Amino acid sequence: MSKRDYYEVLGVSKGATEVEIKKAYRRLLKKYHPDANPDKKQAEEKIKEINEAYEVLSDPEKKVRYDQFGHLGPNAGVGGFGGFGGQGADFGGGFGDIFDMFFGAGFGAAQQSRGPQKGADLRFNLLIAFEEAAFGVEKEVEIPRLENCDVCGGSGAEPGTHPKTCPTCKGSGRVTTVSQTLLGHVQTVRPCTTCRGEGTIISQPCKHCAGQGKTRKRQRIQVNVPGGVDNGTRIRIAGEGESGHKGGPPGDLYVFIEVQPHEFFERDGDDVMCQIPITVVQACLGGQIDVPTLDGKVLLNVREGTQNGAVMRVRGKGFKRLRGTGRGDQRVRIHVTVPTQLNEKQKQLLRDFGRTLTPENLATSREKSFFERVKDAFM
């Protein structure tokens, strides 16, 4: 089932101010208070819907996202996809079988109604590299989709012939039956079975499309992926879904982004995270280290006495901000490595060095007192 528009739920316009939204919310809460309604269950459902709408529209950030992406926010999981008619697509699917990545309403659903109908929406999972997600990328994707048949123009009738008005329903697509029951006459309206609700029948089906009016074609489409996208970001390309039925508009194409993990970098919001190992000597004495970034290497100054786990920030080397300007930062976590398999000479140097250490050489007061207690106990 498709979800109601949040603005509609609260009965406010898209341009409504925060105050108006709050007012509408309070008014509705009062109106659907379970105590004031005979059908408590229905009132509770209403309140749930109202709360959900208010939670989004009262939060400026969520509201912007909703205005831009609708119910299927950029981070919406697959679970949010009621309207798409299936859950067959899998983020992990990659490029394996392109047909498996699609699902649409197809013919069955479209033929329930006679009038022009919007074509089915399509979903395409696009796998991109970590760097491409950071900076954005232009991609060409190949979409298999149903399009109006070139030969019959979508009518399904062999060229030169025309669909005929259905004799059973006289073109209405519905059949009304009246039956006599204990309660009186009961009128039932059902879709016509002769024409499957179309109102017309095709006596000579188009050979090219077998009377379906549509054929599956592969279409190349340019997708402009903006920098800053993340797993699950949805890009809507209007009108690139399947052709409409009986002259209806085409559906939309939704490109879902999947970002390949990087072997070295991780992502945290708009920031890039990495861990750099340094030696104990570098940690003690400080110095310059090479740090890889998405833009190439940079030199980073490590301060004298840098502790294990210290985090340094390289400004502006992160992801482009999807909604905003500029870029995030790169955060570099320092990992001080302890040397192993020292030779006897190195060990002796360390012992000599160790004897010179005083509590003043230690960084934090907590460590100082710990050092002193240990000294008292063992030395």
Ligand SMILES: [Zn+2]
């Ligand atoms: Zn055809």
Ligand SMILES: [Zn+2]
């Ligand atoms: Zn009919």
